Amino acid sequence: MIKSLATRKSAAAVTAIALAISVLTMGTSSAADATWNCKPTKAKPVTVRLIEYFAGPARTPLLNAYARQFEAKNVGVKVEIISPSQADSPAKITQLLQAKNVDIVEPAGAILGQAMSAKQIANIYPYFSKTKGWAGLTDYSKFQAQLFGKNTTYMVPNGYYVKAAFVRPEPIAAGAPAVLAKIKKGTATWADILAAKSSNTATASMYAMRGARASFTQAVFIVRAYNAPDLNSGGYWNKSTKTSMFNSAASKEALDLMMKIWHEASPAASVAWGYPEMVQGFIDGTAHYLIQDNEVIQMVDEKFAPFDSGKWIMAQMPKGPTGYSAQDVSGGGWSVAQSSKCKNIAANFLDFITTDPQHSSFARAYGVGPVTKTAASDPFFKTGAWAIYDKIGKDPKELKLDGSDVAQTCYGEFFTQADKDMQAMYAGSLSTTDALKQWATFWDTKCVNPYKK
Amino acid sequence: MAASVHKLVRKDGKKSHNILAPLWFLLPALILVAIFIYYPVFATANMSFKNYKLFDQSNIFYNGFENFRGIFKDLHFHRIIQNTVLWVSVSLFFQFFIGFGLALYLKPKFKFSGLYQGIIFIPWALSGFLMGLVWKWIFDDNLGVLNDMMLKAHLISTPIPWLSNANWAMAAVIIANIWYGVTFFVIMILAALQGVPNEILEAAELDGCGKAKSLFLVIIPYIRPTLILIVLLRIIWITNFPDIIFGMTSGGPNEQTHILSSWLVQKITYDQDWGSGSALGLLMLGVLFIFTIFYLLATRLEEDSEG
Numbered sequence: 001m002i003k004s005l006a007t008r009k010s011a012a013a014v015t016a017i018a019l020a021i022s023v024l025t026m027g028t029s030s031a032a033d034a035t036w037n038c039k040p041t042k043a044k045p046v047t048v049r050l051i052e053y054f055a056g057p058a059r060t061p062l063l064n065a066y067a068r069q070f071e072a073k074n075v076g077v078k079v080e081i082i083s084p085s086q087a088d089s090p091a092k093i094t095q096l097l098q099a100k101n102v103d104i105v106e107p108a109g110a111i112l113g114q115a116m117s118a119k120q121i122a123n124i125y126p127y128f129s130k131t132k133g134w135a136g137l138t139d140y141s142k143f144q145a146q147l148f149g150k151n152t153t154y155m156v157p158n159g160y161y162v163k164a165a166f167v168r169p170e171p172i173a174a175g176a177p178a179v180l181a182k183i184k185k186g187t188a189t190w191a192d193i194l195a196a197k198s199s200n201t202a203t204a205s206m207y208a209m210r211g212a213r214a215s216f217t218q219a220v221f222i223v224r225a226y227n228a229p230d231l232n233s234g235g236y237w238n239k240s241t242k243t244s245m246f247n248s249a250a251s252k253e254a255l256d257l258m259m260k261i262w263h264e265a266s267p268a269a270s271v272a273w274g275y276p277e278m279v280q281g282f283i284d285g286t287a288h289y290l291i292q293d294n295e296v297i298q299m300v301d302e303k304f305a306p307f308d309s310g311k312w313i314m315a316q317m318p319k320g321p322t323g324y325s326a327q328d329v330s331g332g333g334w335s336v337a338q339s340s341k342c343k344n345i346a347a348n349f350l351d352f353i354t355t356d357p358q359h360s361s362f363a364r365a366y367g368v369g370p371v372t373k374t375a376a377s378d379p380f381f382k383t384g385a386w387a388i389y390d391k392i393g394k395d396p397k398e399l400k401l402d403g404s405d406v407a408q409t410c411y412g413e414f415f416t417q418a419d420k421d422m423q424a425m426y427a428g429s430l431s432t433t434d435a436l437k438q439w440a441t442f443w444d445t446k447c448v449n450p451y452k453k
Numbered sequence: 454m455a456a457s458v459h460k461l462v463r464k465d466g467k468k469s470h471n472i473l474a475p476l477w478f479l480l481p482a483l484i485l486v487a488i489f490i491y492y493p494v495f496a497t498a499n500m501s502f503k504n505y506k507l508f509d510q511s512n513i514f515y516n517g518f519e520n521f522r523g524i525f526k527d528l529h530f531h532r533i534i535q536n537t538v539l540w541v542s543v544s545l546f547f548q549f550f551i552g553f554g555l556a557l558y559l560k561p562k563f564k565f566s567g568l569y570q571g572i573i574f575i576p577w578a579l580s581g582f583l584m585g586l587v588w589k590w591i592f593d594d595n596l597g598v599l600n601d602m603m604l605k606a607h608l609i610s611t612p613i614p615w616l617s618n619a620n621w622a623m624a625a626v627i628i629a630n631i632w633y634g635v636t637f638f639v640i641m642i643l644a645a646l647q648g649v650p651n652e653i654l655e656a657a658e659l660d661g662c663g664k665a666k667s668l669f670l671v672i673i674p675y676i677r678p679t680l681i682l683i684v685l686l687r688i689i690w691i692t693n694f695p696d697i698i699f700g701m702t703s704g705g706p707n708e709q710t711h712i713l714s715s716w717l718v719q720k721i722t723y724d725q726d727w728g729s730g731s732a733l734g735l736l737m738l739g740v741l742f743i744f745t746i747f748y749l750l751a752t753r754l755e756e757d758s759e760g
Contacts, residue, residue: 091722094507110508118510203595211617212703213723268617269594286595412508416724420708427619427707446460 036127038342040076046342047078048349050104053094053111053332055083058298061158063353066362070352077345078135086275087213089362100339103346106154108332110412115335116154117409122338125153133354141371145329147404149364156350158359159368160331161293163221164388165315166300168288172191172206175199183289186316186391190222190257193318197265199288208287209266211426212274216418219258221291221327224399225320226254232450234405235326236443242451244443246436255425255432262426271426293315295367307385314388323397330403331369410447416443459541494738501732507725529708529716537712540627541691547631548686552638557668559639560646577636585700588629592616592701619709622702626710629697634687641683645676681752684758688748689741695752 040046052063060083067079082102084092093111097120098101107115115121125146128134133156137145141157148154152231165183172180176196196206210218224231227245227381230238238245245251262270267286270278275292282290283304290296297307297314305311319325334353336346352358360375362368369389370376382390392398405411418439424430504516524530559570576584592601592615600612615625649672657671673680695715698704704711704719711719713733720730 057517088722089726094725098507098510114508114510155558212705267595268614272622273616274701274703281595284596409509413506418507423705423707429707 005403026448032056033343035341035343038345040074040342040345042076045076045078046345047080048095048103048340048342048346049080049082049101050334051082051084051089051096051102052294053087053089053093053106053108054086056086056366058295061364062362062365066353066358067349070349073352074345074348079349097337097339099172100337102337103342104338104350105335105337106158106332107335109406111380112155112335112413113407113409116148116407120338121154122336122340122343123152123154123354124156124336124343124347124350125151127344128153128156131347131351131354133351134239136355136359136372136374138371138373138376144333144402147330147402147407155333155335157331157333157371158354159363159366160329161295162329162369162389162392163291163293163317163327165317165394166282166290166292166296167313167315168282168285168311169313170311171201171204171285171288172196172199175201176206183315186395187323188315188318190225190254190261190318190320193216193289194257194261194265196289197261202266203285204288205267205270206265206288207261208273208278208290209262209270210275210278210280210290211271211272211423212277213419214274215422216415219255219418219422221317221325222254222258222320222410223251225318225324225325226250228320228322228324228326228399230399231326231399232405233389233402234408234450235328235401236405236447237450244440244447246440246443250320251436252432255436257424259432262315271423282393294369294386294389298367301385314385316388316392316395319397324399325397326401327397328403328406329369329400330406331371359398404450405447408447410442413446414439414442497731497734500727501735503728503731505726505728505731507727516728520729522734523729524733524736529711533711533713533716536623536710537692539623540630540712541629542687544630544634544691545684545687548634548638548687551631552635553642555635555639556642556646559643566659573639574636576633577640581633581694581696583701584629584633585626585697587700588625588632588697589616589701592625592629615700617706619706622706622710626701627700629701630691630694633697634691637687638683641679644675645679646672649675685745685748689745692737692741 032091038046040294049433050063050067052060062083063081063083067081068077071077082092082096087194089106090109090111093102093105093107094114097105097115097118105115105121107121112121129151134142134145144157145153145155158345167180167183169180169184172183173406175198179188179192179199181194182192199206209215220235223245224235227238227248227250230240230244230248232239236245238248241247267273267281270287273281278287278290279292279296279299281287282292283300300312301307307314317325317327321361334350336343336350340346353362354372355419356372359372360370360378363370363375364378370378370381375381380386393400421435421438425432425435501520502515502517502687503513504519505513510589527533555573559566559573591597594600594612594614594617597612597615599615603609604612613621615621653671653675654667657667662670692712693714695712695718698710698712698715699718702710704715708716714737717730718732720726720733724730
């Protein structure tokens with residue numbers, strides 16, 4: 001009897017302890033999750049696979065060098081960098097996530113939203129927020145890292161991509177000097193870009209239009225400029241009407257102007273231009289005015305002429321009739337796959353490459369806006385061609401959008417459909433009215449309206 | 454002799470027939486074929502009846518024939534079919550006749566003929582996509598060497614919009630494909646020509662056959678089985694060859710240079726619509742299968758009637 005009572009008491013105590021442990025560990029599942037407690041040894045090595053989206057000669061060797069350094073510091077860890085071509089990277093990243101055969105991904109563009117909806121990305125905040133890498137991030141980078149909710153991190157920023165105009169002053173001065181003056185002042189509008197068609201020559205045109213993949217971004221630039229400042233923080237909705245910006249009359253005016261710029265101020269060949277062709281078009285002089293991200297600085301500097309030569313200048317993006325422009329300043333980043341068997345090791349590698357001097361070297365070499373405090377204070381990012389980004393940062397009439405709409409699950413489908421619509425508009429088989437109607441319906445019906453959450 | 458292959462000697466010394474023995478030997482190959490050919494075909498067939506978009510993996514379900522309906526209803530479907538027919542027929546026609554001509558020219562041995570053959574065969578060793586990129590710069594509207602040469606030769610007064618106009622772009626990709634595929638016919642026909650016995654040709658010459666008569670009455674009938682086979686193979690390969698199109702135009706402008714296989718690649722890689730891509734793949738498989746049967750039957754019937 002006594003024995004039985006003692007057994008019951010001990011059983012009750014064990015149950016109580018077990019219950020207490022289970023309650024305590026609720027909400028901190030990462031601590032108990034074996035995938036967060038990987039302990040590689042020489043005998044039991046671990047391989048962390050990272051796939052990059054923007055593979056290229058300026059950054060891939062650097063990432064590989066960091067991988068080797070990390071391996072040297074961590075016995076039993078191997079880091080494998082997968083670097084598909086940029087054309088293949090969306091499909092490759094999606095496939096690896098689906099096959100649960102990757103640890104770290106760079107989910108640019110539409111991938112982040114779709115991967116999050118499929119629960120393929122892990123929240124690394126509980127672990128990562130205690131690292132040196134996290135402590136070194138700028139406040140804006142911490143905000144970006146927690147874009148999907150406070151104390152949740154699905155993506156650690158690795159660099160910012162800010163749009164600016166790359167301008168060849170000489171041909172514009174010859175054909176449209178008044179517009180060049182405005183471009184230099186930062187007051188040029190989209191209507192001015194059309195007016196500068198007078199600088200077209202037999203072999204060159206004013207504007208580097210985009211016709212191939214991601215061509216709809218051209219439409220988004222101009223439509224946002226015409227709608228700003230009446231935009232939400234993600235940049236796809238009007239604050240005033242709480243509906244998609246594509247419904248507004250200003251959007252119609254903007255898209256009609258874009259089509260005029262395409263017909264009258266852009267090379268006909270640009271209907272087939274994607275990212276490399278646009279950059280090449282500017283470098284070889286087929287187009288005088290190119291809107292692109294900061295990493296293009298290095299290419300233009302090396303392949304066309306050094307910035308100091310004065311053969312090209314940097315300017316802010318054109319503005320709309322109200323004097324505003326708007327762009328996403330969200331950048332790219334790294335995410336840890338939910339299927340990773342060693343999330344702690346993956347997060348440790350992210351910590352390593354996010355910490356300086358690794359990150360500052362990466363940002364300098366690849367030409368992306370820095371995400372860490374020390375790199376952000378580096379004079380390199382405030383002088384020469386980079387000085388424009390300081391100007392953009394300080395201009396209250398150039399709205400900085402947080403990328404929350406681009407990260408929506410619906411964005412991937414919009415991306416592909418809108419690109420096809422752009423091609424149809426260029427070919428004359430779709431009117432701007434019909435395109436806007438389709439886009440507005442899409443956003444109003446398939447995406448999350450931030451005003452109706 | 455053949456039967457003895459299946460006779461195995463048992464331990465007790467008696468011989469027994471074991472009809473399963475060949476199957477055991479075939480098994481490794483059968484397993485590999487099943488894994489790498491038949492399983493993907495069945496998986497594709499299964500996926501073609503699903504709403505399977507990578508953009509929204511939380512919404513995957515069987516949707517009947519919706520993917521097939523979507524393909525037939527697509528705005529660009531008719532143009533893509535026309536393009537495919539044009540792409541295959543024009544490419545094949547020129548590849549075959551240019552290839553045949555070059556093979557006849559290369560057959561007799563001459564000084565440096567080996568080197569010359571090697572140079573001609575180079576395109577076949579190169580990546581189709583890479584060649585597409587090279588041709589893209591050749592045909593570039595503004596900076597392409599072709600427009601530049603034609604302008605300098607006063608053949609044209611303004612640059613031809615090779616890649617920005619749908620019809621010119623289709624012509625451009627076909628030209629590139631003809632260049633790429635000629636080599637295949639040269640290699641195959643040259644090999645077949647070298648198999649024609651000299652005695653037959655000499656006998657034909659003695660009987661008064663000129664070169665043209667020898668070609669049509671002796672050489673072509675002799676290598677006819679090879680020609681039938683390589684034309685069939687080439688039709689299938691050209692249909693399934695999106696590389697050059699992707700390198701040069703990615704199917705643009707406005708999807709006007711797509712053929713069925715490049716459209717399929719776009720659906721899988723860019724649209725990330727695996728359901729629709731699988732449905733298109735299945736349709737292509739069916740069409741090519743039926744075509745192959747008819748082609749082989751027709752050529753056999755023709756042979757029988759001649760025989």
